[in-house]
Amino acid sequence: MITDARVLDPEFLPNDVVQRDAEINLLSSVLRPAVEGNPSDSAVLHGPSGTGKTCIAQYTLDKLHQSTLELNTQYVNCWEDHSHFSVLYRILDGLDKTLDIHRQSTPQEVLLDRLHDYDGPPYIIILDEADQLDTTDVLYELVRTRKLSMILIANDPDVMYTRFDDRLDSRLRTATRIEFDAYSIDALTAILEDRARWGLHPDAVTTEQLQWIADAAVGDARVAIGTLRQAAQRADRESETILDEHLEAAVPEAKAEIKQKNISRLTRDQRVLYNIITDTDSISMGDLYDQYSAEVENPKTKRMVRNYLQKLTHYNLIESIGEHRGRRYQPV
DNA sequence: CCTCCACAGGAAGCCGGGGGAC
DNA sequence: GTCCCCCGGCTTCCTGTGGAGG
Numbered sequence: 001m002i003t004d005a006r007v008l009d010p011e012f013l014p015n016d017v018v019q020r021d022a023e024i025n026l027l028s029s030v031l032r033p034a035v036e037g038n039p040s041d042s043a044v045l046h047g048p049s050g051t052g053k054t055c056i057a058q059y060t061l062d063k064l065h066q067s068t069l070e071l072n073t074q075y076v077n078c079w080e081d082h083s084h085f086s087v088l089y090r091i092l093d094g095l096d097k098t099l100d101i102h103r104q105s106t107p108q109e110v111l112l113d114r115l116h117d118y119d120g121p122p123y124i125i126i127l128d129e130a131d132q133l134d135t136t137d138v139l140y141e142l143v144r145t146r147k148l149s150m151i152l153i154a155n156d157p158d159v160m161y162t163r164f165d166d167r168l169d170s171r172l173r174t175a176t177r178i179e180f181d182a183y184s185i186d187a188l189t190a191i192l193e194d195r196a197r198w199g200l201h202p203d204a205v206t207t208e209q210l211q212w213i214a215d216a217a218v219g220d221a222r223v224a225i226g227t228l229r230q231a232a233q234r235a236d237r238e239s240e241t242i243l244d245e246h247l248e249a250a251v252p253e254a255k256a257e258i259k260q261k262n263i264s265r266l267t268r269d270q271r272v273l274y275n276i277i278t279d280t281d282s283i284s285m286g287d288l289y290d291q292y293s294a295e296v297e298n299p300k301t302k303r304m305v306r307n308y309l310q311k312l313t314h315y316n317l318i319e320s321i322g323e324h325r326g327r328r329y330q331p332v
Numbered sequence: 333c334c335t336c337c338a339c340a341g342g343a344a345g346c347c348g349g350g351g352g353a354c
Numbered sequence: 355g356t357c358c359c360c361c362g363g364c365t366t367c368c369t370g371t372g373g374a375g376g
Binding site (some may be wrong): 083085086106107108117134301302303307323324325326 | 359370374
């Protein structure tokens with residue numbers, strides 16, 4: 001039944017993106033000056049997860065690349081590269097300028113000089129999960145680099161903007177904000193139809209079933225596509241076509257898979273904290289730390305735990321209610 | 333109203349790992 | 355090998371805030 005498993009992967013980047021034409025056009029027009037060698041403003045893509053921000057950013061850059069020979073691009077995931085140094089390193093890496101840069105023995109100054117000396121073709125970088133950056137200093141260095149333009153991606157840009165100091169604020173105030181709303185049922189259905197056409201045998205699934213999946217995914221394309229794949233895999237073992245019973249089971253599986261993927265990026269200590277919080281309705285810092293330090297061998301300090309919790313909150317794995325004294329942490 | 337305390341998060345410094353230079 | 359340097363995770367120290375209780 002499955003003819004091409006790759007297109008059923010939520011991470012897969014299709015040749016033709018369906019939906020989001022307006023966003024693609026807007027992003028292209030923001031980046032157009034850069035491609036033509038003129039200074040361009042940055043773009044900030046924001047919205048809930050599974051709304052196609054990363055996909056549209058990569059897709060748009062691919063298209064620009066096809067129409068322009070002289071263009072460098074780079075994708076940086078700030079969850080993985082969150083320090084000042086590693087972001088710079090990754091960005092120079094996209095220019096093949098890191099050959100003689102060594103992680104441990106090259107001062108950041110050298111990387112900065114090299115970046116500021118850049119005078120090649122236009123360079124467009126995607127900073128995905130930009131709200132995960134340790135410090136926004138690196139953004140300042142980037143906005144004042146010639147020939148470099150940025151696409152910033154963040155769930156909640158307001159949280160990110162509050163961390164900007166004045167000089168950065170004035171530079172990024174003119175950035176074009178592109179908002180990504182949750183997909184409508186029709187839009188999700190269209191996306192699923194496209195994936196089903198390339199990834200499944202004809203007639204393996206009905207439009208009504210795709211609509212049902214779209215409805216269950218509540219606007220999140222990752223959930224929708226994951227559900228379709230789970231249902232197809234389940235059906236593959238048992239029948240010729242996807243049955244409704246396969247759909248029912250696939251939704252929680254797809255959601256669990258996404259959650260599992262998120263959790264796998266956590267460290268051991270972060271995972272322990274996450275598990276404690278998801279096992280309760282809501283918990284205070286004091287109780288949480290007591291449980292945590294009883295559970296692990298060499299507990300980190302409270303200060304470090306606060307950093308972890310901030311990270312988990314940013315990543316929407318847990319939520320916190322209240323400020324200061326009396327704050328509680330709870331599952332989402 | 334005042335003091336105490338739980339809690340958040342910034343700043344600075346420590347230290348272990350790891351690679352280059354010699 | 356040994357020395358030196360750098361990064362990044364971590365701790366320590368600190369300040370600010372606001373609810374609880376005298």
